[in-house]
Amino acid sequence: MADLQAQDYIRISASTLTPPSTRRTEDQVAKLIDTSRCIGCKACQAACMEWNNLRQEVGHFEGSYENPMDLSPSVWTLMRFNEWEDEKGKLEWLIRKDGCMHCEDPGCLKACPAPGAIVQYANGIVDFISEHCIGCEYCVKGCPFDIPRISPVDHKSYKCTLCSDRVDVGLEPACVKACPTGAIMFGAKTDMQDWAGERIADLKSRGFENAGLYDPPGVGGTHVMYVLHHADKPSIYSGLPDHPHISYLVDFWKGVVKPLSLVGIAFAALAGFFHWIVEGPNEVQPEDEAKARELLKAAEKSP
Amino acid sequence: MTRPPGTLVRNTTAARINHWITAGCFVLLLLSGLSMFHPMLFFLSDLFGGGQWTRAVHPWIGTVLLVSYLGLIVQFWRDNFWNRDDIAWMKAIDRVLVNQEEGVPEVGRFNAGQKFVFWSMALLVPVLFLTGLIIWEVYFGSATSIEVQRTAVLIHSAAAIVAIIVWITHVYAAIWVEGSVRAMTQGYVTPGWAWRHHRKWLRRLAASGSSGPTPGPER
Numbered sequence: 001m002a003d004l005q006a007q008d009y010i011r012i013s014a015s016t017l018t019p020p021s022t023r024r025t026e027d028q029v030a031k032l033i034d035t036s037r038c039i040g041c042k043a044c045q046a047a048c049m050e051w052n053n054l055r056q057e058v059g060h061f062e063g064s065y066e067n068p069m070d071l072s073p074s075v076w077t078l079m080r081f082n083e084w085e086d087e088k089g090k091l092e093w094l095i096r097k098d099g100c101m102h103c104e105d106p107g108c109l110k111a112c113p114a115p116g117a118i119v120q121y122a123n124g125i126v127d128f129i130s131e132h133c134i135g136c137e138y139c140v141k142g143c144p145f146d147i148p149r150i151s152p153v154d155h156k157s158y159k160c161t162l163c164s165d166r167v168d169v170g171l172e173p174a175c176v177k178a179c180p181t182g183a184i185m186f187g188a189k190t191d192m193q194d195w196a197g198e199r200i201a202d203l204k205s206r207g208f209e210n211a212g213l214y215d216p217p218g219v220g221g222t223h224v225m226y227v228l229h230h231a232d233k234p235s236i237y238s239g240l241p242d243h244p245h246i247s248y249l250v251d252f253w254k255g256v257v258k259p260l261s262l263v264g265i266a267f268a269a270l271a272g273f274f275h276w277i278v279e280g281p282n283e284v285q286p287e288d289e290a291k292a293r294e295l296l297k298a299a300e301k302s303p
Numbered sequence: 304m305t306r307p308p309g310t311l312v313r314n315t316t317a318a319r320i321n322h323w324i325t326a327g328c329f330v331l332l333l334l335s336g337l338s339m340f341h342p343m344l345f346f347l348s349d350l351f352g353g354g355q356w357t358r359a360v361h362p363w364i365g366t367v368l369l370v371s372y373l374g375l376i377v378q379f380w381r382d383n384f385w386n387r388d389d390i391a392w393m394k395a396i397d398r399v400l401v402n403q404e405e406g407v408p409e410v411g412r413f414n415a416g417q418k419f420v421f422w423s424m425a426l427l428v429p430v431l432f433l434t435g436l437i438i439w440e441v442y443f444g445s446a447t448s449i450e451v452q453r454t455a456v457l458i459h460s461a462a463a464i465v466a467i468i469v470w471i472t473h474v475y476a477a478i479w480v481e482g483s484v485r486a487m488t489q490g491y492v493t494p495g496w497a498w499r500h501h502r503k504w505l506r507r508l509a510a511s512g513s514s515g516p517t518p519g520p521e522r
Contacts, residue, residue: 014342014345016342113338113339113340113345115345133354134339134348134353134354134357134358135355135358135359135440136339136358136440137444138456140449141449141452141453150440152441155355155358155440155441247450247453249450253453253456253457253460257460258341261340261460262341264468265464265467265468268467268471269471272472272475272479275475276478276479279400279401279402279479281402281478281479281480281481282402282404282479282481283402283481284481284482284495284499285495285499286495288498288499289493289494289495290495292493292494292497292498292505293494295494295505295506295509296509299510299512
């Protein structure tokens, strides 16, 4: 997404400064994807392509309803299909609209080294500002959901923007607009949580006792949430992580190694400087030259 | 290069060219790498034409450095074997540090500190190269799992910082011990320099009638 937004930033990648934080009147938004109402029609996928002008190269049939088979720089949302049998052998066709979860604590943003290439708006949407992206793929390492994809053409990272351009002007995201069953809803996060609560109560009354809301606390909650009929095992929905969190390796890299390193480098440089100030240069003395001459002369005389 | 009469060759022309190619690569890698490591240093990416160029050029410079450092290993490994002199020298490091070198055990062409720099880099350069390949998105982005890449980028950063600290030690020692910079730019040192810092090396050169850097056959 280009940087043409009306929203304030609350988080900016690779920045040591606090973003403007006085205005805090913005509602947190969320998209709610109700897997129990999804019929797998892919209208959302088509609408995403349409609104964002994305055209994935036409591929081949791979024996699955899933098409294309993965997210890509021009596939920002993808219906994932899984045939799952429960303990009693009953088959369920689990369909999940995959894409950026818009984490409250975004791992991509934490890992990004380019100032302002990844931002979070006051309404919670996490967006990639392509002009500033350097194509290093650190966001891929930061993401707990394996979402960003780097374009081999322009070496920039792409993912769902939650239609931040539409949301800015009071429209819902394109996928929400296109969904024919109301499986995708959009609004204030609190409203979406309330609505999810009603849906979950309904599902429970119909025998889905483990129905629940997927709003994982490991990433501070997300601005894309799922209603799952089997919220006790999210991974059956084509690998939705059970307990997503930013990798400890990334935490250690960005939280410990990064700050300590500068201290270490500065310490080494200062140690050198003060050694020079205290002891000064180690200079060759005239005696050294004299002794060396003696040695060389003696060696020449005794062949 | 004309060498003043009576001086000793410390580094051959080939060794000096090889050293400075390595040094140039190291400095460029340090600047580009740090720009992608800490936001306060991102401005360094402007030296390379912006972030995209920095990201693109860094691995190529690293590849040149690997080849160049292999050249240094070939030229210097023999004189960097660890021996008993080094332990004795290390025990007297407190005297070395305060410029009181009289009575410090004699050493050959390289002292323990120089050998430490040599072997540290001999270890760190391949580690940096291999972890760097794993995170070279353009060519190897999909060659390994994301978890492997996370590990690689962590090791790459940590190894780079250790290398930078070793490099600071190396550069400072060269400035501190006067005559060392000239030994790597013009290639020669005075016999007094050799007497003061590398007396065993001087004795071997004198005994074989060689003007350096390696002793000739015994006379």
